Amino acid sequence: MSQRLAVIGTGVIGNGWIARALAQGWEVVAFDPTPDAPARTRAFVDNAWPALERLGLAECASPARLTFAESLAGAVEGATLIQENVPERLELKREILAALDAAAVPEVLIGSSTSGFKPSDLQRDCTRAPGRVIVAHPFNPVYLLPLVELVGGAATEPEQLDAARTLYRELKMRPLVVRREIEGHLADRLMEALWREALHLVNDGVATTEEVDAAVVYGCGLRWSLMGTFLTFHLAGGEAGMRHMLEQFGPALKLPWTRLEAPELSDELIDKVVEGCEYQAAGRPVxxxxxxxxxxxxxxLGLVQKYWPEAEGLEGRI
Known part of the structure; x- marks a missing residue:
């Protein structure tokens, strides 16, 4: 029996889920009340498909396996998994998730792509099977980046997270079960810290957007893409590893080198960031x-797999 993904909301993230599921041979039924949603989604999939072909398509993978439903209830009928991607407004998400919970059979998991809200808050108005409503937070572009953060709420049972892990693995994702719910989950909290510091550097005239990006692309980003944060610093300690690194550089953590609170988004800062990004884009469309x-x-991704294949076995420790 074919797997079927129901996608609710077809913005950048929703369309990313659609492209990934189609590439893995799943059927996809989408719902979005915006009149031009089907045309936008099909254009998105067409643009993403060449990269997916290079990455490797599953048997039966085809953009033709996408259909649009006329209602929420129609979209979730027969679904193996439901993915909600409506705008990041808590009351709107609660409303849509409650409707999905009422419409879908209790056994079907409902993942929310929220980047910040806690699952217990999302489950609040769900009365049929609230525990199956979990955070399933991906990263853009969803059709290529494999990480998905899975977070259960107060009503979620361990078995439901286990089932979610299995389903998202079938979509060729790398599920990371976050140990306890927290606003922003895990990866976004790390990215937000860097983002705040980057805004301060631009706001204070220390660097342009292009210079900040160059510092990441040609410096820390190259190492992070293979080893992440902790293992990168483990190597910084030489043969003695992390213990020596912390002894040597740990005291610097007390120095006021960073500013974790975000700067005021003044018109001047907004103009600097926008103008910098437009200069970097050099007139090229998105x-x-x-x-x-x-x-x-x-x-x-091919290089990471070549040089870090043992990472496949690390999921069992999460």
Missing amino acids: SELDRRRDDFLVEL
Whole structure:
């Protein structure tokens, strides 16, 4: 029996889920009340498909396996998994998730792509099977980046998270079960810290957006893509590893080198950031930049797998 993903909301993230599921041979039924949603989604999938072909398509993978439903209830009928991707407004998400919970059979998991809300808050208005409503937070582009953060709420049972882990693995994701719920989950909290510091550097005239990006692309980002934060610093300690690194550089953590609170988003700062990004884009449309990013990520994912294959076995420790 074919697996079927129901996608609710077809913005960038929802469309990313659609492209990934289609590439893995799943059927996809989408719902979005916006009149031009089907055309936008099909254009998105067409733009992503070359990268997915290079990464490797599953048997039966085809954009033709996408259909649009006329209602929420129609979208979830017969679904193996439901993925909600409506705008990041808590009351809206609660409303949509409660409707999905009422419409879908109790055994079907409902993942929310929320980047910040806690699952217990999302489950609040669900009365049929609230525990199956979990956070399933991916990263853009969803069709290439494999990480998905899974977070259960107060009503969620361990068996439901186990089932979610299995389903998302079938979509060729790398599920990371977050040990306890917290606003922003795990990866976004790390990215937000860097983002705040980057805004301060631009706001204070220390660097342009291009210079900040260069510091990441040609410096820490290259190492992070293979080893992450902790193992990178473990190597910084030489043969003695992390213990020596902490002894040597740990005291610097007390120095006021970083500013974790975000700066005020003044008109001047907004203009600096926007003008910097437009200069970097050099007139290229986002669709062209998407394809350039996708080509890079396909090759990079291959390199990570080549040099860090043992990471496949680390999921059992999470």
